[in-house]
Amino acid sequence: MGVLGKYTALARDEAMLAKGATVVESSHSPLVTTIKERCRSCYTCVRECPAKAIRISNGQAEVLPWRCIGCGNCVRVCSQKAKQVRSGLETVARLLAEGPKVAACLAPSFPAEFTDISPANLVGLLRQLGFHLVTEVGFGADLVAREYRRLLAQPSGDRHIATTCPAVVAFVQKYHPHAVPSLAPIVSPMIALARALHRIHGRDLRVVFIGPCIAKKEEILDEDVLGEVDAVLTFAELRKLFETQRLVPGRAAPSDFDPPRAGLGGLFPITRGMLQTAHIDEDLMTGEVVAAAGRSSFLEVIKEFEHGDLDARLVEVLCCKGCIMGPGMTSREPLFRRRAAVSQQVRTSLGEQQDLREERLRTQEMFVHLDLGRSFTASEQREWSFSREVLDEVRACMGSHAFSVRDLWTPGPTEQEVRAILDRLGKHERADELNCGACGYETCREHAIAIHRGLAESEMCLPYTIEQLRRTLKDLACSHDQLRSTQEALMQSEKLASMGQLAAGIAHEVNNPLGVVLMYAHLLLEERGASDERLGDDLRLIAEQADRCKKIVGGLLNFARQNKVVLQPVDLRELVERGLRALPPPPGIEVRLEHEIDDPQAELDRDQILQVLTNLVSNAYGAMSGGGRLTVRTRGDADRVFLLVEDTGVGISAENMARLFQPFFTTKQLGQGTGLGLAVSYGIVKMHRGDIRVMSNADPKTGPTGTSFVVSLPRRGPEE
DSSP: OOOOOSOSSSOOOHHHHHTTOEEOOOSOOOSEEEOTTTOOOOOHHHHHOTTOOEEEETTEEEEOTTTOOOOOHHHHHOTTOOEEEOOOHHHHHHHHHHOSOEEEEEOTTHHHHOTTSOHHHHHHHHHHHTOSEEEEHHHHHHHHHHHHHHHHHSTTOOOEEOOSOHHHHHHHHHHOGGGGGGBOSBOOHHHHHHHHHHHHHOTTOEEEEEESOSTHHHHTTSTTTTTSOOEEEEHHHHHHHHHHTTOOTTSSOOOOOOSSOOSGGGGTTSTTHHHHHTTOOOOTTTOOEEEEESHHHHHHHHHHHHHTOOOOSEEEEESSSSGGGOTTOOOOOOHHHHHHHHHHHHHHHHHHTGGGHHHHHHHHHTTTTOOOBOOOOOOOOOSEEOOHHHHHHHHHHTTTOOEEOTTOOEEOOOHHHHHHHHHHTTOOSGGGOOOOOTTSSSSHHHHHHHHHTTSOOGGGOHHHHHHHHHHHHHHHHHHHHHHHHHHHHHHHHHHHHHHHHHHHHHHHHHHHHHHHHHHHHHHHHHHSOTTOHHHHHHHHHHHHHHHHHHHHHHHHHHHHSOOOOOOEEEEHHHHHHHHHHTSOOOTTEEEEEEEOOSOOEEEEOHHHHHHHHHHHHHHHHHHOTTOEEEEEEEEEOSSEEEEEEEEOSSOOOHHHHTTTTSTTOOOSOTTSOOSOHHHHHHHHHHHTTOEEEEEEEOOGGGSOOEEEEEEEEESSOOOO
């Protein structure tokens, strides 16, 4: 049934899952993991992953091992260094400590990495680490190139995909299973050198590959080449090993590579290097050989090759832009400077071997019959989807016991499901699908499918997130306005409460002596003599002012009284008409009543709203002493009713607007008002959970003078 997989807590072999096999724990950890504390949700890794093997969960990027091909693009592009690769340092340290002979196989891209160390010094450092042999993988590349030359010389006319790049091989096995038979049945240069070394030094030799590729860490675990290479170190790990062992470049004794020595195979890490080594021409006229490198190019080439659009006998593809740009590199040098370093090393090496040319040819002849073949099997990653619950269950069960996953798979999304997700993202029409790529997926539909599979989140869509942010800001603005209104109402309520307490105390204390004064004033008026007219006038003045004080005290008591709102269904039109009938206008004032409300029914306290209308209309009459027009309107919508009172009076000055609802503030002449009407009205409106706004102009130069009050009230009371 094949290999069960090479995973631990998160990893699962796709083929075995699809067959419903029992999943067992493996001894290998995931190749690439995320350091969650460093992940900033930029989605760059999603965008650069050719296999879409990265799932976003709660804003965190997580590499799914069963989908990963080991290209290392996510490692290379992560500016926060949030991706970490499975380390081979412990394995290498154990191999070196155990004592058997250990060979270091150095990838031919080493000149592009160690520009600060000469090849002789680098070999010396490796010997100081304890490696018995230090060899060049470039020799394995020479052997592999010879096999490709033989492959193309066969008259069968079969079409092949070169298998020198393990990431490309993994991509074909997982995502283009129909192209697996076209994979060239030839091992990689790493495996070719390992087999050559085992023939020379025996099977007891331990082999460590050192290079720029992290996919090699998975390649050595493949069942078909298992045991050929014991460990893989990246160049970054090798530098770390030098630091750990405190080995300083330049202090190591220079040393040469052990045979067998590399020839043109040193060009393999450069794009088309394999073709030049094998003396295969990429003839543009015949199109029999095509070379491509880099994420976009290799994806397109594989796709066209599988569909038959690319009629080429050999496709040589590299996942990176040459191995010299691999994710295991630490060099900051640009591409062509790295190419130049590799080319220079090959020229130097071949120049030194001119007198040893015959010996090198004899060495290659020793391995004419070395088995460099291998086979490949598909590990198809079909278009199925995980739910988040399934992924969590896999995670929870791993490491504790084996379990069956026969029923954990669900088919991919239907068109209706994709359409529903797009609608949720605000992409209701084709024109709404911007395909901006900010989410990491090339199209909005791909993003929607990834959401259905549990690989992506809606928040990854930049236009969607911007729209959500815009709505949030709008809601915050509304909340801010409501909070400001509530704060103002609270401040006003505190003022009214404190003034009410004071007013109540004063009213009760003043009311009794005031009643005595008023009673005795009237008694004296009845008992006075008819001849004493002057005394009568004085007594009448006392009685009038006492009556006025009584009204003021009554107003204070009404102001201080904590009235409870009793909500009942009220016809707003009938209430306003009734209120205006009780308030006949003074001479010279025209009253207009305009009903612009379709449904006049609202839950209000009839008496209190009538008091508000009375106060507003009375103030309007007072502002139009020289005549004018009073307009009262009713309006409404589904949630609120509005009462508008407009006059053409003198208006309210700007400096008085801020004090309009303060208790005892009035612009009327002394003796004509208490300054409590608007304060009481404000309190009534707020107790109804409503709002009262005022607009006024007191300057004739800026337009017609007048004042407009707008009372807004909820149509329905609060739900219990």
